[in-house]
Amino acid sequence: MHPVIRKLSTFATFSSEEVGALESTLADLVEVRANTLVAREDEHADHALFLLEGFMCRQKFLPNGDRQILSLVLPGDGCDVGVSLLDRRDHSILAKTNCSLAKVPDVTLDHLMVRYARIRAALRWATMQREAIFGEWIVNVGQRLAIQRMAHLFCETYYRCRAIGITEGNSYALPLTQTDLGDALGMSPVHVNRTLQDLRKQRLIAFGDKRLTILNLKELVELAQIDPTYLHLEARFEGQGVAA
Amino acid sequence: MHPVIRKLSTFATFSSEEVGALESTLADLVEVRANTLVAREDEHADHALFLLEGFMCRQKFLPNGDRQILSLVLPGDGCDVGVSLLDRRDHSILAKTNCSLAKVPDVTLDHLMVRYARIRAALRWATMQREAIFGEWIVNVGQRLAIQRMAHLFCETYYRCRAIGITEGNSYALPLTQTDLGDALGMSPVHVNRTLQDLRKQRLIAFGDKRLTILNLKELVELAQIDPTYLHLEARFEGQGVAA
DNA sequence: CGACTATTTGATAGGACTCAACCTCCGTGG
DNA sequence: CCACGGAGGTTGAGTCCTATCAAATAGTCG
Secondary structure, eight states: OOHHHHHHTTTOOOOHHHHHHHHHHTOOEEEEOTTEEEEOTTOOOOEEEEEEESOEEEEEEOTTSOEEEEEEEOTTOEESTTGGGSSSOSSEEEESSOEEEEEEEHHHHHHHHHHOHHHHHHHHHHHHHHHHHHHHHHHHHHHSOHHHHHHHHHHHHHHHHHHTTOOBTTEEEOOOOHHHHHHHHTOOHHHHHHHHHHHHHTTSEEEETTEEEESOHHHHHHHHTOOGGGGOTTOOOOSOSSOO | OOHHHHHHTTTOOOOHHHHHHHHHHTOOEEEEOTTEEEEOTTOOOOEEEEEEESOEEEEEEOTTSOEEEEEEEOTTOEESTTGGGSSSOSSEEEESSOEEEEEEEHHHHHHHHHHOHHHHHHHHHHHHHHHHHHHHHHHHHHHSOHHHHHHHHHHHHHHHHHHTTOOBTTEEEOOOOHHHHHHHHTOOHHHHHHHHHHHHHTTSEEEETTEEEESOHHHHHHHHTOOGGGGOTTOOOOSOSSOO
């Protein structure tokens, strides 16, 4: 199944017409290499990107060079949806692995959303999920201890990967360095290292070869104080298939 | 001018028909008292809320009782736009002052967006601005020192207030307690107090009677390392007024 | 005036950072 | 085939920022 459809299928089931419309909209493919910038800050853009395969992060830099990773982009996720409405992008997008992307003019996406109510709803749902994840990240860096923050990230990513069917048992690909993790969690690389060791010592996770394995989900969830409800993986759309 | 139109006018200028459509859509008014919950976590909802007058916060609680404020809601801002697509709300909304709200069924909003391209674009712009602000908050709590975080919040809110014309000179209403500030910035109330004193001693701000005054914007901006570009207050929509 | 909430101050503790060095793994190239 | 360089990971020591605990001082309201 097409990654984007697989992702949106969590929310709604599409008619074959809708599937066709989505697939033909997502037909313009681009390949990018690992560790390249897919989109830069400060530039104007007029097309959205959907990740089909691979792993990316959205990130922001501070004047002093510090970096914050804002979100992890998994297959099926959209980036830059609606950028054409902005004067400039306020963050950059970095491919952590070789990636396959679909490039869609914002205008085309707008037409698609006007035409198909269910697709419109699904894309808005995806937007709300993104916002919810952002909210949890704020809670995460704002309120939790380092080890909890890390546990939370690992759990969240596990649930997201599972929802799109890319886990293998209790493990999933996590192509981040310890420095990356630090920039995502707001902690220094050194402390990431020590926190990882702590989690390993407690036999909660294994992490190596760009892959994370959860050894004890129940305890990791408890440590992270995570309630995956905010990912809204249970939402189901029952509305009309066409615009009213 | 209607607060919502004033806010969206940063992005686009509406025709009188669009203004009429927006105003009649926002005609169902609700008043709420200061310090009451406007919306609770975990409940399902099917209408969006637009703040017309007053000041609210979106917030989340952790199992241990800790609270994180996710965002400040100013007049003209929408909350819960699209909630009907979710199974449940993942955060609550708290009125910090007496507030006047417009309640709009999500379906009505959906119709409005299908009918008017410019309104659709404006509401999507507002969504992207919200997401951009979330992103900055992640950077803020993740990367900056306490005093910078606070300076950042004060500057951001100043720019947002100014954009909707509710500043008075260099001051604006900020009806938050020191505890609230702590929950927004991820710091303890005690440290909020000391950080405030620090900012006051440097003659950067004055804060009292629920009002914040910026005494030296230039230096405060520098301290906060803030570039208000991410608020996208310069974006201007030039597209068509009706659906394609 | 008591009961509360909000703010302030002092002292202490602890989580996380910084600095610095060392190690391992790999791809490159002489 | 091995020297070299770089990126990523690990470890130790010392320091700093911020939290916690405790208590005192306002300010508010019925």
